Amino acid sequence: MTDPAARPxxxxxxQILAAARTLLEREGPDALTMRRLAGCVxxxxxxxxxxxxxxxxxxxxxxxxxLRETAGVLAAAEAAAPGSFxxxxxxxxxHALAHPHLYRLTTGHRLPQDLExxxxxxxxxxxxxxxxxxxxxxxxxxxxxxxxxxxxxATDADVAAAWAAGIAAFASVxx
Amino acid sequence: MTDPAARPxxxxxxQILAAARTLLEREGPDALTMRRLAGCVxxxxxxxxxxxxxxxxxxxxxxxxxLRETAGVLAAAEAAAPGSFxxxxxxxxxHALAHPHLYRLTTGHRLPQDLExxxxxxxxxxxxxxxxxxxxxxxxxxxxxxxxxxxxxATDADVAAAWAAGIAAFASVxx
DNA sequence: ATTATCTATAGATCTATAGATAATGC
DNA sequence: ATTATCTATAGATCTATAGATAATGC
Numbered sequence: 213m214t215d216p217a218a219r220p221x222x223x224x225x226x227q228i229l230a231a232a233r234t235l236l237e238r239e240g241p242d243a244l245t246m247r248r249l250a251g252c253v254x255x256x257x258x259x260x261x262x263x264x265x266x267x268x269x270x271x272x273x274x275x276x277x278x279l280r281e282t283a284g285v286l287a288a289a290e291a292a293a294p295g296s297f298x299x300x301x302x303x304x305x306x307h308a309l310a311h312p313h314l315y316r317l318t319t320g321h322r323l324p325q326d327l328e329x330x331x332x333x334x335x336x337x338x339x340x341x342x343x344x345x346x347x348x349x350x351x352x353x354x355x356x357x358x359x360x361x362x363x364x365x366a367t368d369a370d371v372a373a374a375w376a377a378g379i380a381a382f383a384s385v386x387x
Numbered sequence: 388m389t390d391p392a393a394r395p396x397x398x399x400x401x402q403i404l405a406a407a408r409t410l411l412e413r414e415g416p417d418a419l420t421m422r423r424l425a426g427c428v429x430x431x432x433x434x435x436x437x438x439x440x441x442x443x444x445x446x447x448x449x450x451x452x453x454l455r456e457t458a459g460v461l462a463a464a465e466a467a468a469p470g471s472f473x474x475x476x477x478x479x480x481x482h483a484l485a486h487p488h489l490y491r492l493t494t495g496h497r498l499p500q501d502l503e504x505x506x507x508x509x510x511x512x513x514x515x516x517x518x519x520x521x522x523x524x525x526x527x528x529x530x531x532x533x534x535x536x537x538x539x540x541a542t543d544a545d546v547a548a549a550w551a552a553g554i555a556a557f558a559s560v561x562x
Numbered sequence: 563a564t565t566a567t568c569t570a571t572a573g574a575t576c577t578a579t580a581g582a583t584a585a586t587g588c
Numbered sequence: 589a590t591t592a593t594c595t596a597t598a599g600a601t602c603t604a605t606a607g608a609t610a611a612t613g614c
Contacts, residue, residue, distance in 0.1 A: 224592085246577065258578075259593050267577070322538050329541070344545060347534075348527065348553030355530025356523070363497050366504070370519060378523030381556040399566085421603065433604075434567050442603070 220273065225263045228253055229277070232270055236313045244271075271317065276327070278318040282307060283331035290334035297338045297383040301353050305375065308357040316361065319354065339382065349382040395448065400438045403428055404452070407445055411488045419446075446492065451502070453493040457482060458506035465509035472513045472558040476528050480550065483532040491536065494529065514557065524557040 220226045231252040236244045246267055250257040264270045282304070289296075289303035308315045332350060339345050356375060358364075365371055395401045406427040411419045421442055425432040439445050457479070464471075464478035483490045507525060514520050531550060533539075540546055 245575085247575090255592085256594060257576095258580095258595090261578070262592060319533075319539070320537060325541055328539070342552070344548035344552035345556070347540065347544060347546070347549035348531070348556060351530035351534050351549065351553065352523065352527040353530070354534060355526035355528070358494075358533065359526055359529060362495060364494070364503070365522065366500055369522060371522070373519035374522035374526065377517070377519035378526065381520070381523060420601085422601090430566085431568060432602095433569085433606095436604070437566060 228263055229273055232274055240313055275318040275321040278314045279323055279327050286331060286334045295338050298379045300335055300338055301379050304353050312361045352378045403438055404448055407449055415488055450493040450496040453489045454498055454502050461509045470513050473554045475510055475513055476554050479528050487536050527553045
């Protein structure tokens with residue numbers, strides 16, 4: 213209810229967003245044009261403007277939905293294994309790597325702060341309420357995902373071991 | 388010598404790269420067009436193609452130079468404070484935040500692996516040769532920088548404390 | 563001779579608006 | 589009446605090439 217564009221009211225708007233998501237994930241951000249998006253839904257580009265005021269509102273709605281989904285994934289991981297930073301990190305990684313372009317789109321955006329905080333709440337609990345450590349751990353997870361997505365690790369690198377090392381570093385009791 | 392585009396031979400090519408760097412850093416990636424770049428150097432767009440085969444070679448050369456610079460910064464930090472992960476992390480952060488657009492450009496690229504490894508060598512030494520931990524620590528630093536650059540932390544967040552928490556987590560002796 | 567440059571332009575895009583037309587809901 | 593859609597198009601871009609012209613180096 214906060215933002216009409218971010219929370220589509222009509223079926224058509226939802227259908228457009230679903231198509232945008234598929235298009236972005238399949239062909240990357242450059243493919244997400246109003247023309248191609250319209251084509252996916254079976255209408256012409258100008259008709260999109262009856263449902264979204266402009267392109268950025270479509271993009272914003274995609275990012276918003278993705279962040280909500282991430283929050284849900286983390287909440288589920290917490291429910292399954294309360295207090296486990298490892299479980300949260302694994303769930304985060306899995307979800308992010310499953311949606312590379314959406315992940316990049318979302319993390320490249322400035323989103324409502326309460327949404328972000330809600331998503332990070334399980335992490336806050338897992339790390340015993342240490343804010344600074346929560347942010348550092350979040351940055352670690354984000355950095356790992358981005359580097360995996362962008363192929364920044366050497367092909368023979370043991371990425372799982374790197375995740376494990378980071379998880380151990382943050383989960384361990386403070387010295 | 389590896390790549391002619393990445394290591395410009397002529398003064399003009401170097402001048403073009405310098406202008407590209409300034410343009411990118413001042414106005415962001417969308418401003419970096421062949422026309423605008425040519426304008427900065429005082430020539431027309433087609434003339435650029437006498438010096439670079441295409442736009443991507445210009446971009447690649449920028450990323451290459453930035454990564455070399457990062458390697459230099461880390462090496463200098465190591466020389467000043469051998470074996471200190473904190474010193475490396477601080478130097479990395481400072482350099483990255485001083486060149487936001489270049490940093491994003493560079494980290495969004497796949498670069499020659501030996502270059503990346505050379506840049507990471509001081510980190511490897513500081514973390515006592517633990518490869519997995521080096522990668523995790525690198526991801527942490529990268530994640531922190533990206534989140535700072537993209538304004539992903541709450542305005543009242545103590546970012547320095549987050550850096551300190553991550554540095555402590557990785558620098559501490561293993562349990 | 564060779565090189566750097568220019569003008570002109572091909573060939574593709576894009577986002578977004580204006581105004582007409584068809585379809586739906588009262 | 590209102591809404592969704594279409595066609596047509598404005599108005600901006602972009603990258604990159606072709607071919608002519610000026611300037612440089614032998």
